[in-house]
Amino acid sequence: MKPLVSIITPMYNSEAFIDQTIKSILGQTYTNWELWLIDDCSTDNTIALVTKYVAMHDNIQLLSNTTNAGAAISRNKGIEVSQGDFIAFLDADDLWMPNKLEIQVNVMLTQNCDVSFSSYKQINEAGQSLNKLVKALPQLSYKKYLKTNYIGNLTGMYNAKVLGKITAPNLRKRQDWLLWLSAIKKSGKTALGIQEPLAYYRVRSNSISSNKLELLKHNYWVYKKGLGFSTIKSIYRMVIFIYEHFFVKSRLIVSTKQ
Template identity: 65%
Template sequence: MEALVSIITPMFNSEAFISETINSVINQKYKNWELILIDDNSQDDTLKVVQPFLEKHSNIKLLINSENSGAAVSRNKGIDYANGDYIAFLDADDIWKPNKLKVQIQFMETHNCDVSFSSYDLMDESGSPMHKMVVALKTLSYQKLLKSNYIGNLTGVYNANSFGKMTSPDLRKRQDWLLWLAAIKQSGKPALGISEALASYRVRKNGISSNKVELIKHNYLVYHKGLGFSKMKSLYCMLIFLKEHFLVKSKQTKVIRN
């Protein structure tokens, strides 16, 4: 019997994209999954959009925050509720390819892998392909991940049976990076990357990656607040991060030729 995969999807004012996201899960070739939607007090019609899915699919569940609490709180709430052998993540504006779970779970079971991730394609805000792919590293140690976040959260999966449920600190941004650091550290083994692009990431105009000042600020908080490093050590880590991010990680993005 296939292992159960719990998929965690926070939502906030996601009416424009959430149907496509949910359908990408429904269309998975791997069928033993539960999708846990966590609404973070949306002010648009997100809940109306997801209601027909809830009525039709018993393995799609909805949790509702009484106030806007941020992605970390929402993800952690979903993780606590999850029943899966594996925990996966999919944000409310991204999509999975139909073979995503089938390929990834088989890969993890074959390689006795606790944490895995994959390459992913980029699409613009309207969903049109940008003909670019972010290529996953083959292996990823804790020390390498500490330099920069190499795991696209929409592709990450961890084995909850191996080391329990992992949650993330309550930071408004970049909390997924901290979760993957904790998972690899707890596992004691490097994460393994899958070269095939198994998902598509939506590049938003107001995303954190488009604002370099915000990027630096939130990454500093990962080191100082999330990991508890001193100010001096956090600044040192930021220098390493900037070098890694702009000189090494940027080379991961490749143009896809038609």
């Protein structure tokens, strides 16, 4: 039997996009998966929209937080109950291409890698192409990844059968970066970057990536709180981060407009 993939999707007031997100999972050519939807006290119509999918599909499950706890707690709750050999993540406003899981599982099995990710395309809030491709590095070491976040969380997958269940620290932002840092470090091998784009990332007007000062603040806390670095070391790492993020990683975003 093919390995089971556990998909973790945290939700908060996601009624505008969650239907499309779930449909992109249902449309996968790889069918041995389970989906854990974790609602973080939504006040809109999110629960009503996903309940119909839970009723129709045995491999889709819904969990609800009793208080608004943030994405890290929600993801961790899903990881804890997951049964899969592999664990993947898809936020409630992003989409997967139909062959995403099939390609990625096959690559991980044939290449014997513990952590993988892929290139992805950007879309706007209406789902229209922004004609931008974010290219994945072919190989990603822990040392390189410490410089800035090179893994689009919607493309990442790790082998839970080999690494065990790796959870995210309780930071409100950028906890996905810390999760993948832990996974790569525990693996002891480089993460494999699949060059083919396998997902669509929805660029939101209120995302932290659209606010440069917020981006710097949250990434400082990755070093200071998430990794426990001293203030001096965290500032030093931020100098490296600024160069890597704005002058190196930025070159991986290319135009697809003909």
